[in-house]
Each structure stands twice: as C-alpha cells, then as structure tokens.
Amino acid sequence: MHVSLALMFVYTTGLLYQCSSINPAPENCLNYESTYHITRACDCVVYQSYGLNNGIFTSPNFPQFYPSNINCILYSFIGDASEIIELTFMSFDLKMPDPSGRCGDYVRIFQNLERPEVNEHSQYDLEFCGGYSSIPKTVFSAGRSLVLEFHSDFRVGKPGNYTGFKGNYQFLDKRNYLITGSRVEGHKCMFDFHSNISHHSGRFFSPGYPQDYKPNSSCRFRFFARLGERVRLLFTNIQLHHIDASCRDSPDVITVYDGTNESAPVIGEFCGVHNAEEVISTGTNLFVAFTCDDRNQKQGFAASYEFINKISTQNNGVRSIKNDSNSAMPTSSSQFQCNENMDSRSHRNGTISSPFYPEPYPSNIRCRYIFTGGGRERIQLRFLHMDLHVPREPTSAVDCKEADSVSVYIVINGKTEVLNTWCGRKLPPMLMSSQHNMIVEFQSLHSSKSVTGFKAQYSFVTNFGIHEGQQDNRGMCVFNYQSSVKSSGEITSPNYNGLYPRNTECHYLFYGRGKERVQIIFVDFDVDGLTPRCEESTYSDYVSFSNFAETEDRKMTRLCGQPPAEKREIWSDGPFFRVIFKSNEMYDSTGFQAYYQFKGPQDEHEEEGNPHGTIIERDRKRNSGNTAYNSSERKHMAGYLTLASMTSLTVACLTLGLFLLPPRLA
Ligand SMILES: *[C@@H]1O[C@H](CO)[C@@H](O)[C@H](O)[C@H]1NC(C)=O
Ligand SMILES: *[C@@H]1O[C@H](CO)[C@@H](O)[C@H](O)[C@H]1NC(C)=O
Ligand SMILES: *[C@@H]1O[C@H](CO)[C@@H](O)[C@H](O)[C@H]1NC(C)=O
Ligand SMILES: *[C@@H]1O[C@H](CO)[C@@H](O)[C@H](O)[C@H]1NC(C)=O
Numbered sequence: 001m002h003v004s005l006a007l008m009f010v011y012t013t014g015l016l017y018q019c020s021s022i023n024p025a026p027e028n029c030l031n032y033e034s035t036y037h038i039t040r041a042c043d044c045v046v047y048q049s050y051g052l053n054n055g056i057f058t059s060p061n062f063p064q065f066y067p068s069n070i071n072c073i074l075y076s077f078i079g080d081a082s083e084i085i086e087l088t089f090m091s092f093d094l095k096m097p098d099p100s101g102r103c104g105d106y107v108r109i110f111q112n113l114e115r116p117e118v119n120e121h122s123q124y125d126l127e128f129c130g131g132y133s134s135i136p137k138t139v140f141s142a143g144r145s146l147v148l149e150f151h152s153d154f155r156v157g158k159p160g161n162y163t164g165f166k167g168n169y170q171f172l173d174k175r176n177y178l179i180t181g182s183r184v185e186g187h188k189c190m191f192d193f194h195s196n197i198s199h200h201s202g203r204f205f206s207p208g209y210p211q212d213y214k215p216n217s218s219c220r221f222r223f224f225a226r227l228g229e230r231v232r233l234l235f236t237n238i239q240l241h242h243i244d245a246s247c248r249d250s251p252d253v254i255t256v257y258d259g260t261n262e263s264a265p266v267i268g269e270f271c272g273v274h275n276a277e278e279v280i281s282t283g284t285n286l287f288v289a290f291t292c293d294d295r296n297q298k299q300g301f302a303a304s305y306e307f308i309n310k311i312s313t314q315n316n317g318v319r320s321i322k323n324d325s326n327s328a329m330p331t332s333s334s335q336f337q338c339n340e341n342m343d344s345r346s347h348r349n350g351t352i353s354s355p356f357y358p359e360p361y362p363s364n365i366r367c368r369y370i371f372t373g374g375g376r377e378r379i380q381l382r383f384l385h386m387d388l389h390v391p392r393e394p395t396s397a398v399d400c401k402e403a404d405s406v407s408v409y410i411v412i413n414g415k416t417e418v419l420n421t422w423c424g425r426k427l428p429p430m431l432m433s434s435q436h437n438m439i440v441e442f443q444s445l446h447s448s449k450s451v452t453g454f455k456a457q458y459s460f461v462t463n464f465g466i467h468e469g470q471q472d473n474r475g476m477c478v479f480n481y482q483s484s485v486k487s488s489g490e491i492t493s494p495n496y497n498g499l500y501p502r503n504t505e506c507h508y509l510f511y512g513r514g515k516e517r518v519q520i521i522f523v524d525f526d527v528d529g530l531t532p533r534c535e536e537s538t539y540s541d542y543v544s545f546s547n548f549a550e551t552e553d554r555k556m557t558r559l560c561g562q563p564p565a566e567k568r569e570i571w572s573d574g575p576f577f578r579v580i581f582k583s584n585e586m587y588d589s590t591g592f593q594a595y596y597q598f599k600g601p602q603d604e605h606e607e608e609g610n611p612h613g614t615i616i617e618r619d620r621k622r623n624s625g626n627t628a629y630n631s632s633e634r635k636h637m638a639g640y641l642t643l644a645s646m647t648s649l650t651v652a653c654l655t656l657g658l659f660l661l662p663p664r665l666a
C-alpha cells in the first residue's frame with residue numbers, strides 16, 4: 001500500500017514535469033521555409049495535431065523564473081487542414097510594460113497566418129506582457145496554424161523575477177464554426193436559411209467566430225420556414241462589449257425581428273454576455289441583425305437554429321388533460337392528472353385553478369401549469385382567489401415550505417428559476433414572465449375540508465402590460481407619446497401594479513411640438529436598487545432619462561429605490577424626451593406610475609404647483625409582502641458592497657441605514 005502510493009507520487013510528478021517541460025531548439029525550426037527564424041535567431045518548438053489533440057505549453061523553466069536574454073522562441077501550433085487552434089492561458093507573469101505601455105519581455109501571437117509559419121512580412125496580431133489580469137485569456141487562429149513568439153530582454157546579472165506562462169492548446173474542428181446557410185450574392189455578410197425536407201437545423205455565428213468580430217461589422221441572417229413551421233433560435237454564447245446602460249444605446253448589439261426584414265417587430269435585443277437565449281418566431285420568418293462599432297471588439301456570438309412544427313415545451317410528455325370523470329376524490333398523485341399546457345396559439349387567455357375549485361383540492365398532489373408562447377409574448381398572471389391550507393395559523397414570517405403552496409417559475413438566461421412561492425390566504429401580486437414561457441406549480445401536502453384553493457387569470461400579452469401610448473415595433477418594449485395626439489397622460493412600468501418582470505427594458509419616447517418640454521411626475525415609485533447611482537454593479541434596477549434618442553444622457557441622474565418627493569419631478573430640455581426602465585435578473589419591486597405633460601413656454605409660468613395633487617407615499621409594509629425578494633438579502637448585499645467597494649462606502653451605509661430603520665409610515 002505504502003509502496004504503491006509512493007510509486008504513484010513519482011509517476012504523477014514525472015508526468016507533470018514532462019507536461020510542462022519544453023525543449024526549444026534551432027533544429028526544430030528546420031521545416032520553416034522562410035528566414036524569419038534565422039534572422040531573428042529563434043529557437044522553435046512545434047505542436048502538431050496528430051496524436052494528442054490538446055496539451056500544455058509553457059515558458060522555459062515554468063513555474064521557476066524564465067531566463068533573461070531569450071531572443072526569440074517560436075511556438076508553432078499546426079493542425080490539419082480542417083482544424084483551428086485555441087490557446088487558453090492558465091497562468092501569465094511577465095515583466096510589466098514600461099510607463100509608455102511598451103513591453104520589454106513579450107508574447108506575440110500570429111493568429112491569422114496563411115501558411116503554418118511566420119516570415120519577414122508576417123504581422124503579429126497581439127502583443128502582451130505583465131500580469132494575468134491584463135491579457136486575453138483565450139485566443140483562436142483563423143486557419144490551421146498559430147505561432148506564439150516569446151522574448152525576454154537582456155538583464156545584467158540575475159534573471160528577472162517572473163514565472164512566465166502556462167497554457168493549454170487545443171485543435172478544434174473548423175467545420176463546427178461554419179455557417180450552415182447560403183451566402184447572399186452582393187452582400188458582404190448576409191446569409192439565408194431555408195427549411196426543406198432535409199434541412200431542419202444548423203448554426204450561425206458572428207463574423208470570424210470564434211475569433212473576435214471585426215470593427216464596424218454588420219451581418220444579416222434571414223430564416224425562411226415552411227408553412228406551419230416556426231423558427232427557433234438559441235444563442236448559446238453571446239459576448240458583446242457592454243456598458244452599464246440600455247442595450248438600445250449599445251453600439252454592439254444583436255437584434256431579432258419577427259419577419260423578413262428590419263421593418264418587422266423586434267422580438268429580441270441582446271448586448272453584453274449571455275449563454276442561453278431563446279427566440280421563437282410567431283410566423284414563418286425571422287431576421288437577425290448584428291452590428292458593432294470599431295471599438296472594444298469581443299468574441300461575438302454562436303447560435304443554433306431549428307425549424308419547428310410545434311413549440312417544444314421543456315417538459316415533453318406532460319399530459320395536457322384534466323380528467324373530468326366524476327370519480328371519488330383521488331388521494332395520491334399517481335392516480336391524479338392535473339397538469340395543463342397552455343400554448344398561446346390555442347389559448348390566448350383564460351384561467352387556471354386548483355383541482356375541483358372552489359371545492360377542497362386533494363391532498364398530496366402536484367400540478368404543473370405550463371405556459372408556452374412565442375415572439376414577444378409574455379405571460380401575465382393575475383391571482384383572483386387564494387385559500388390554501390396552512391398547518392398552523394401563519395405568523396408574521398410565513399414559511400411556505402411546510403404548507404400547501406403555489407410556486408411560479410420563469411426562465412432567465414436559459415435557466416428555469418423560481419420567482420417566488422406563495423401560501424396561505426394572501427393574494428400573490430400580479431406577475432409577468434421574463435420571456436415567452438412560465439411554469440406555475442401547485443403543491444398540496446395536506447389540504448383540508450375547508451379550503452377552496454386558488455384561481456388565477458392568465459393572458460399572453462405583447463404590450464408588457466403597458467396600456468397607454470403607441471407601441472413601437474422598432475424595439476422590444478418601446479412606447480411613443482405624441483403631443484399632437486395627447487398632451488398629457490400616464491405611463492407605468494411593465495406589469496404595473498404587479499411586480500415588474502425581470503430582465504426587461506422599456507423605453508417611453510415623448511415627442512413634443514415647437515418649444516414644448518416634457519414634465520414627468522412620479523406619483524408612485526418603488527424600483528429595487530441602491531441609490532444614488534443605481535448601477536448594475538450594485539444589482540440595481542433603474543429608471544433613467546435622456547434628451548437623446550440613442551445615446552445615454554450623462555447629465556441626467558438615474559432613479560431607483562424610493563426617492564423623496566423633490567426628486568420625483570423631471571423635465572426634459574426640449575421637445576424630445578426618453579424615459580428608460582431597466583430591470584435585472586434578480587430582486588423585484590412594483591415599479592412606477594407617472595403623469596406626463598407636454599408644456600409650452602407659457603404653461604410653465606402659469607402653474608407652479610403639481611397639477612395632479614400630492615404624491616402618494618407608498619406604504620412600505622405592503623412592499624415587504626409583495627416583493628419577491630427577501631429584504632434581508634438586499635440588506636446583506638448592502639453590507640457586502642460596503643466591504644467590496646470603498647468608494648461607495650457612504651452610499652451603501654446610508655442605504656443599509658435606510659433598510660434598518662422601521663418603515664417611516666408604518
Ligand atoms: C521578486 O519580487 C518580489 C516583489 O518585488 C520580491 O518580494 C521577491 O523577493 C523577489 N524575488 C526574487 C527572487 O528576486
Ligand atoms: C435543402 O437545403 C439545403 C441547405 O440549404 C440544401 O443544401 C439542399 O439541397 C436542400 N434540399 C432540397 C431537397 O431542397
Ligand atoms: C468604422 O466606421 C466609422 C464611422 O463610419 C469610421 O469613422 C471608422 O474609420 C471605421 N473604422 C474602421 C476600423 O473601419
Ligand atoms: C419588409 O418586408 C415586408 C413584408 O414582407 C415588405 O412588405 C417590405 O417591403 C419589406 N421592406 C423592405 C425595406 O424590404
């Protein structure tokens with residue numbers, strides 16, 4: 001036993017040693033036709049794809065310090081004709097660049113070589129040095145070869161104090177990154193995808209993927225399904241440059257249109273980072289546009305598509321019938337079918353309820369109500385009745401775990417997550433899904449002779465529960481308010497006065513006439529966030545304002561939390577104004593209700609007061625009952641942020657203080 005352990009130890013360390021040792025030598029360069037390696041006096045080390053298709057490469061002596069005065073080592077990675085190379089750095093420690101940014105020691109990457117070697121004319125694509133945090137972690141070649149050049153400066157006496165690098169190389173099949181559509185003649189980057197008997201699915205990518213997209217790229221992808229089919233897209237990787245702002249203000253963006261061209265309604269807008277975003281057409285066509293500017297290129301996106309006959313639900317095989325035979329009340333879930341599927345194409349609205357509603361429901365059952373829509377549809381759920389059995393009379397801290405309950409699940413970035421669980425008799429707030437599907441689960445553990453169960457009304461909506469204004473199809477959730485149509489009115493957050501949906505962005509565009517300005521007065525405001533900045537880094541939802549149609553307005557501050565009365569009146573500079581609501585993937589609140597009014601220069605002097613009377617201060621107790629997040633979590637987060645970012649110390653402390661205060665109006 002002891003012996004074998006010892007042997008194993010020797011064996012593993014031997015392997016490790018072998019993996020990370022390299023043997024660069026001039027004779028390895030012999031297969032080079034060019035004279036680059038001779039004029040630069042390089043040593044070479046070559047990794048070819050036959051045999052192992054991946055492995056480790058390191059700087060000399062890694063993890064010890066690398067020697068000074070390494071003139072040049074060329075690491076050549078050479079794959080088959082159908083392969084590309086992926087290098088992933090796991091460790092990186094070279095001398096820091098000098099103050100001007102120039103690297104003394106460096107790694108250079110040639111990733112766009114035509115032949116598997118560098119010559120006098122080859123331009124390196126990347127050069128980097130310094131620490132791990134400052135380098136690209138993963139690089140890809142365009143073709144079958146990639147060369148890494150390593151250089152260290154001459155230093156008198158001792159070696160430098162740097163461990164160098166260690167990375168993993170992998171040969172990938174290039175065919176997995178080919179777009180499976182046909183290129184449209186006369187366009188730089190446009191592809192068509194037609195459904196036919198033998199063609200049901202495939203892939204498409206941002207230009208150059210898996211390499212970063214090129215500056216100023218603009219690509220179009222058109223999908224044509226056959227009659228009765230729909231197009232389903234799944235973006236499996238989205239990596240676009242992202243700023244803490246509206247996606248619609250982002251220069252790098254993917255937009256999905258529910259039709260054949262840009263004039264069709266927008267049903268998807270993606271920027272930043274995502275790993276599983278699904279979009280389904282309502283008709284037979286989809287149109288995808290990808291555009292970017294010439295700064296901050298990232299990897300782009302990878303996506304698959306499928307022409308589908310039916311909307312596939314995540315839970316295939318769920319029985320969609322409620323057996324209405326009047327048999328005796330079943331007592332075990334195995335005998336009882338109560339699952340239901342609601343597809344927007346057959347039921348646009350209706351009700352769901354516990355079995356035998358309003359009679360007592362059976363004990364020990366679980367019912368799933370699965371809602372499936374497409375396009376821009378969201379499921380809006382309004383509870384009409386709630387009377388579930390609780391083992392004890394609910395105390396102030398209701399724990400639904402032991403009780404009969406209703407849970408609502410939504411999909412966020414490809415993952416099914418519980419929005420919240422409700423039990424007892426308190427009516428849950430009105431809810432809305434974050435994209436086109438939702439699952440409601442009713443679970444009865446005990447039941448009783450006196451309970452009546454629950455009933456809820458659902459509808460598939462495309463207006464996000466926003467009732468005033470003209471919806472504009474050029475965005476997912478965009479509403480126009482024109483002075484020429486209506487000089488004053490009301491705007492609300494999506495799904496008001498229920499909880500606003502997660503991961504949702506809505507734009508309210510105001511078009512005044514002449515010298516008019518727009519006045520917005522929030523009469524109700526509760527948006528989860530950390531004041532005063534309401535930034536993404538503090539997991540804040542926010543409402544922001546802009547005097548411009550497509551760029552952020554830096555002089556306007558964001559609103560979140562429960563702002564005091566004096567901050568609830570906002571004016572535009574001129575006739576155009578844009579209000580943006582943005583929610584993230586966690587913590588919910590009830591949002592806002594506001595009055596808007598277009599005012600000419602004379603109106604502004606006429607009335608100084610608030611035309612709509614006093615602002616309603618919210619009852620904060622109601623808030624704690626209705627919001628799906630646990631306010632102690634937010635408290636915890638505020639504390640955490642205090643530690644994490646010293647600059648916002650005062651902000652976080654202030655907010656923490658607010659949360660700890662008893663509700664002012666309670
Ligand atoms: C390397 O540098 C670090 C930080 O400058 C220093 O603490 C350490 O003693 C150095 N080691 C050697 C071997 O020079
Ligand atoms: C179906 O579409 C594919 C891809 O566009 C094409 O290669 C193939 O020839 C088509 N087949 C038929 C039967 O039209
Ligand atoms: C990208 O487009 C902008 C504006 O059209 C232009 O000024 C810039 O030179 C372009 N950059 C590149 C790298 O093509
Ligand atoms: C966009 O598609 C619609 C419907 O197919 C068509 O009527 C319209 O002319 C198209 N517009 C453009 C700019 O191609």
Ligand SMILES: *[C@@H]1O[C@H](CO)[C@@H](O)[C@H](O)[C@H]1NC(C)=O
Nearest residue numbers: 321322323324325326327337
């Ligand atoms: C309902 O239940 C009865 C009796 O158990 C059974 O005969 C019948 O086929 C069921 N109906 C459906 C639609 O499953």
Ligand SMILES: *[C@@H]1O[C@H](CO)[C@@H](O)[C@H](O)[C@H]1NC(C)=O
Nearest residue numbers: 347348349350457458459460
């Ligand atoms: C449900 O849909 C029908 C037809 O689309 C409509 O007439 C009815 O008013 C809707 N009911 C509700 C409650 O929205």
Ligand SMILES: [Ca+2]
Nearest residue numbers: 252293295296
């Ligand atoms: Ca960019």
Ligand SMILES: [Ca+2]
Nearest residue numbers: 541584586587
């Ligand atoms: Ca939130």
